[in-house]
Amino acid sequence: xxxxxxxxxxxxxxxxxxxxxxxxxxxxxxxxxxxxxxxxxxxxxxxxxxxxxxxxxxxxxxxxxxxxxxxxxxxxxxxxxxxxxxxxxxxxxxxxxxxxxxxxxxxxxxxxxxxxxxxxxxxxxxxxxxxxxxxxxxxxxxxxxxxxxxxxxxxxxxxxxxxxxxxxxxxxxxxxxxxxxxxxxxxxxxxxxxxxxxxxxxxxxxxxxxxxxxxxxxxxxxxxx
Amino acid sequence: xxxxxxxxxxxxxxxxxxxxxxxxxxxxxxxxxxxxxxxxxxxxxxxxxxxxxxxxxxxxxxxxxxxxxxxxxxxxxxxxxxxxxxxxxxxxxxxxxxxxxxxxxxxxxxxxxxxxxxxxxxxxxxxxxxxxxxxxxxxxxxxxxxxxxxxxxxxxxxxxxxxxxxxxxxxxxxxxxxxxxxxxxxxxxxxxxxxxxxxxxxxxxxxxxxxxxxxxxxxxxxxxx
DNA sequence: GGTCCCCGTCAAGCCGTCGTGAAGGTGTTG
DNA sequence: CAACACCTTCACGACGGCTTGACGGGGACC
Numbered sequence: 001x002x003x004x005x006x007x008x009x010x011x012x013x014x015x016x017x018x019x020x021x022x023x024x025x026x027x028x029x030x031x032x033x034x035x036x037x038x039x040x041x042x043x044x045x046x047x048x049x050x051x052x053x054x055x056x057x058x059x060x061x062x063x064x065x066x067x068x069x070x071x072x073x074x075x076x077x078x079x080x081x082x083x084x085x086x087x088x089x090x091x092x093x094x095x096x097x098x099x100x101x102x103x104x105x106x107x108x109x110x111x112x113x114x115x116x117x118x119x120x121x122x123x124x125x126x127x128x129x130x131x132x133x134x135x136x137x138x139x140x141x142x143x144x145x146x147x148x149x150x151x152x153x154x155x156x157x158x159x160x161x162x163x164x165x166x167x168x169x170x171x172x173x174x175x176x177x178x179x180x181x182x183x184x185x186x187x188x189x190x191x192x193x194x195x196x197x198x199x200x201x202x203x204x205x206x207x208x209x210x211x212x213x214x215x216x217x218x219x220x221x222x223x224x225x
Numbered sequence: 226x227x228x229x230x231x232x233x234x235x236x237x238x239x240x241x242x243x244x245x246x247x248x249x250x251x252x253x254x255x256x257x258x259x260x261x262x263x264x265x266x267x268x269x270x271x272x273x274x275x276x277x278x279x280x281x282x283x284x285x286x287x288x289x290x291x292x293x294x295x296x297x298x299x300x301x302x303x304x305x306x307x308x309x310x311x312x313x314x315x316x317x318x319x320x321x322x323x324x325x326x327x328x329x330x331x332x333x334x335x336x337x338x339x340x341x342x343x344x345x346x347x348x349x350x351x352x353x354x355x356x357x358x359x360x361x362x363x364x365x366x367x368x369x370x371x372x373x374x375x376x377x378x379x380x381x382x383x384x385x386x387x388x389x390x391x392x393x394x395x396x397x398x399x400x401x402x403x404x405x406x407x408x409x410x411x412x413x414x415x416x417x418x419x420x421x422x423x424x425x426x427x428x429x430x431x432x433x434x435x436x437x438x439x440x441x442x443x444x445x446x447x448x449x450x
Numbered sequence: 451g452g453t454c455c456c457c458g459t460c461a462a463g464c465c466g467t468c469g470t471g472a473a474g475g476t477g478t479t480g
Numbered sequence: 481c482a483a484c485a486c487c488t489t490c491a492c493g494a495c496g497g498c499t500t501g502a503c504g505g506g507g508a509c510c
Contacts, residue, residue, distance in 0.1 A: 141395035
């Protein structure tokens with residue numbers, strides 16, 4: 001769920017927009033003044049901000065500057081003003097995008113996705129698998145056992161990754177062989193035996209009695225968290 | 226100086242735009258077909274791309290996909306189409322912004338600045354990486370080992386930068402080759418071996434036994450802070 | 451209780467990958 | 481034109497991961 005902060009003084013418009021955004025996976029907080037917007041941003045740490053420029057009191061640009069003083073959260077500016085200078089001003093003040101009213105909902109959603117995509121850094125944080133005895137950082141390709149770094153070979157990583165991505169589920173031998181070694185190795189179950197032995201030696205507390213990487217005879221393997 | 230790649234088939238329009246952009250600090254390369262655009266992107270490594278959707282031959286969206294396959298360079302899409310679906314399509318294909326013709330020059334410049342700001346800022350570019358044996362100033366492109374200034378070549382800097390920006394994380398060989406040398410070099414692992422050897426000679430206390438730039442055989446390299 | 455199949459373990463050999471040094475090419479600078 | 485820095489390419493030895501085979505254990509079925 002993505003936290004979205006909407007700063008807009010027109011309550012009816014804001015409420016309508018919030019309602020339109022929620023079904024698309026956004027958890028929307030609404031602020032109706034600039035001050036409230038800054039306060040909410042500080043307290044809720046939104047993943048993306050939608051900021052209407054036409055605010056009474058604290059001006060929209062000042063809100064933008066207030067945000068940029070401490071965060072790089074993606075900000076999409078809404079405005080009824082089509083004039084070029086105000087676009088330039090907002091973008092140079094640190095806005096990520098500038099959408100003029102009236103706008104299409106689909107376009108706003110697409111621009112929100114684009115703004116967020118880069119905010120996230122493009123590197124989708126992949127899961128870290130933790131058990132009592134070891135932890136696997138799939139994106140960093142790093143395994144730790146009792147605080148010690150353990151190195152896995154490429155094939156070992158591929159097998160382990162497939163298993164831990166389906167926690168508790170049975171992964172068929174054929175599936176493992178196809179995806180790791182290729183479709184023509186479908187029947188080489190020897191490989192799996194050797195590699196599972198190696199994986200258990202490196203990760204299991206007692207490799208002779210597996211607790212995490214379980215064999216289902218004749219079928220496949222299962223990762224038990 | 227910012228390298229900008231302009232991909233547009235209307236030569237007169239492209240030339241005019243290029244001339245307008247140059248005084249604002251852009252070094253502009255122009256491609257008049259999608260194929261040429263992809264080739265130029267791979268060889269010149271632009272800091273920002275302006276892509277006209279209305280291309281003959283290879284479609285603008287296909288060019289965008291070709292770029293996104295290997296680089297996260299900011300892409301601003303130009304289009305005569307105001308329709309919402311084409312905006313959504315382009316933004317979801319990885320465009321950073323979508324500007325409809327006709328547009329004001331100042332707005333385009335502002336949107337280019339905004340797109341670039343994020344592209345450059347996603348990772349802490351200005352950071353200084355410190356270890357017990359050396360320090361790297363990424364923004365100043367300056368390396369110090371035991372208080373002595375050490376010179377790194379451009380390619381060495383690119384490789385080192387990619388690695389230290391992901392401390393502790395494994396960076397795949399393909400990823401390094403694609404982003405430093407370009408997508409068509411993704412199998413030339415020879416380059417990496419040579420450059421890593423050179424980097425280690427310059428930065429590692431004992432280049433024979435690397436402590437900071439670790440090889441993960443068959444997978445890639447890792448910077449260990 | 452015997453047989454068979456599947457599994458786990460170990461060890462040996464092969465081959466791919468890595469690190470290194472050096473040569474050749476290219477573009478730049480003085 | 482010479483000197484230089486940088487990149488590309490190649491060859492060679494060393495290392496390590498992958499493959500392969502042999503062996504023993506355990507459970508299912510007869």
